[in-house]
Amino acid sequence: MRVDLxxxxxxxxxITTETLDRLDERVAAAHDRIAAGMADDEFGYAALTLPETxxxxxxxxxxxxxxxxxxxxxxxxxxxxxxxxxxxTALESDxxxxxxxxxxxxxxxxxxxDLPLADTVVNVVSKSGTTAETLAxxxxxxxxxADAGVDWTDRTLVTTGESGNLRExxxxxxxxxxxxxxxxxxxxxxxxxxxxxxxxxxxxxxxAVLAGGRDGMASLSGSLYESPAYAYGAATYxxxxxxxxxxxxxxxxxxxxxxxxWFAQLWAESLGKDGLGQxxxxxxxxxxxHSQLQLYRAGPPDKxxxxxxxxxxADVPIPETDLDGLAYLxxxxxxxLLDAEFEATEASLAAADVPNVRVEIDxxxxxxxxxxxxxxxxxxxxxxxxxxxxxxxxxxxxxxxxAARGLLGGGDFPEADAVTEKRELRVD
Ligand SMILES: O=P(O)(O)OC[C@H]1O[C@](O)(CO)[C@@H](O)[C@@H]1O
Numbered sequence: 001m002r003v004d005l006x007x008x009x010x011x012x013x014x015i016t017t018e019t020l021d022r023l024d025e026r027v028a029a030a031h032d033r034i035a036a037g038m039a040d041d042e043f044g045y046a047a048l049t050l051p052e053t054x055x056x057x058x059x060x061x062x063x064x065x066x067x068x069x070x071x072x073x074x075x076x077x078x079x080x081x082x083x084x085x086x087x088x089t090a091l092e093s094d095x096x097x098x099x100x101x102x103x104x105x106x107x108x109x110x111x112x113x114d115l116p117l118a119d120t121v122v123n124v125v126s127k128s129g130t131t132a133e134t135l136a137x138x139x140x141x142x143x144x145x146a147d148a149g150v151d152w153t154d155r156t157l158v159t160t161g162e163s164g165n166l167r168e169x170x171x172x173x174x175x176x177x178x179x180x181x182x183x184x185x186x187x188x189x190x191x192x193x194x195x196x197x198x199x200x201x202x203x204x205x206x207x208a209v210l211a212g213g214r215d216g217m218a219s220l221s222g223s224l225y226e227s228p229a230y231a232y233g234a235a236t237y238x239x240x241x242x243x244x245x246x247x248x249x250x251x252x253x254x255x256x257x258x259x260x261x262w263f264a265q266l267w268a269e270s271l272g273k274d275g276l277g278q279x280x281x282x283x284x285x286x287x288x289x290h291s292q293l294q295l296y297r298a299g300p301p302d303k304x305x306x307x308x309x310x311x312x313x314a315d316v317p318i319p320e321t322d323l324d325g326l327a328y329l330x331x332x333x334x335x336x337l338l339d340a341e342f343e344a345t346e347a348s349l350a351a352a353d354v355p356n357v358r359v360e361i362d363x364x365x366x367x368x369x370x371x372x373x374x375x376x377x378x379x380x381x382x383x384x385x386x387x388x389x390x391x392x393x394x395x396x397x398x399x400x401x402x403a404a405r406g407l408l409g410g411g412d413f414p415e416a417d418a419v420t421e422k423r424e425l426r427v428d
Pocket of ligand 1: 077078079080125126127128129130131134185186187269394397
């Protein structure tokens with residue numbers, strides 16, 4: 001992973017090399033804190049040792065019991081689905097990967113009706129084993145398998161914590177299961193059993209993903225000038241401090257669209273604390289040049305744009321044409337056009353004084369993805385250290401969970417009362 005901060009210097013908001021020089025002393029101290037947390041396997045910091053502590057053999061042992069499936073259905077939500085989905089979207093496989101990470105009845109019914117359930121592995125993932133959406137979807141998927149005459153115990157892989165409903169289910173039915181690593185919040189678990197089981201089922205090189213994570217780990221140092229991850233974390237922190245309240249992450253590759261969704265949880269749930277944080281906006285290049293770019297370039301000066309691309313990609317030639325107005329396209333290629341648009345958008349934002357950061361990976365393959373995921377996780381941890389927030393917790397999400405559970409009769413929660421007391425101003 002390579003980071004270029006050039007287009008974030010002297011922009012609005014902007015940083016200077018002097019800003020970064022001054023910040024580098026704090027980066028060094030933050031790195032010492034991070035390194036100590038990694039060495040002591042501390043809660044949260046343990047995520048940054050996963051490239052060394054993850055056990056690919058255990059993952060293979062758990063999935064090898066299944067004949068190569070036609071499809072894998074991940075039933076999970078948040079970090080329990082997005083890491084696996086990021087790898088599945090990015091990497092090609094003849095094993096189709098699907099995700100049930102919402103409780104939309106139309107979507108769930110359509111998906112379960114379409115899936116070849118006799119040849120699908122249902123990969124149910126929940127660290128807590130209590131997440132309502134995941135458990136509800138699993139119960140529906142299990143019934144769909146039964147209705148299809150499929151023995152669900154033959155088609156289900158469980159990834160969960162040491163205790164809880166899913167652990168109990170796996171133990172009771174002798175299901176193949178994988179542990180969720182201790183001390184790793186879901187949004188930091190892509191390089192663990194949570195994110196890698198699907199990759200293994202799809203036949204991807206799990207060891208290469210972890211090798212990429214080790215590449216990222218090796219780049220962590222006491223200076224932002226020596227670590228792309230820390231450069232990105234420090235620059236985004238400094239820009240947020242100066243008014244860049246939104247970070248629009250815009251990968252120029254369809255294969256990285258889910259990566260932006262994964263990044264959004266990582267950034268929002270880790271850094272949105274104590275009235276601080278930086279709103280991740282998910283965008284896609286070149287498509288959102290015809291959508292959100294107008295706002296990024298000419299809206300309020302409160303954003304930075306993170307432009308992500310692989311520097312190598314397969315390509316498709318654009319045929320020659322006798323249409324004079326299109327002659328410039330003929331003989332070029334879709335990849336050439338996409339790269340030209342990446343660089344044009346980058347320059348367009350710079351010309352409008354909008355800070356933008358370039359993040360490049362060699363190609364969209366296992367090793368580069370592992371390095372990118374690790375790099376963004378490390379960048380997030382550094383940002384959290386600089387901002388002095390509790391990076392690895394997410395207390396703000398609990399209120400709504402209690403209200404929903406109370407509304408369904410799952411307990412006596414005052415939060416549910418607030419729902420009935422809603423202030424109304426209806427316009428029908
Ligand atoms: O893996 P679990 O425990 O089901 O949690 C799923 C997701 O829900 C959250 O806990 C937020 O509610 C996320 O942090 C997590 O990734």
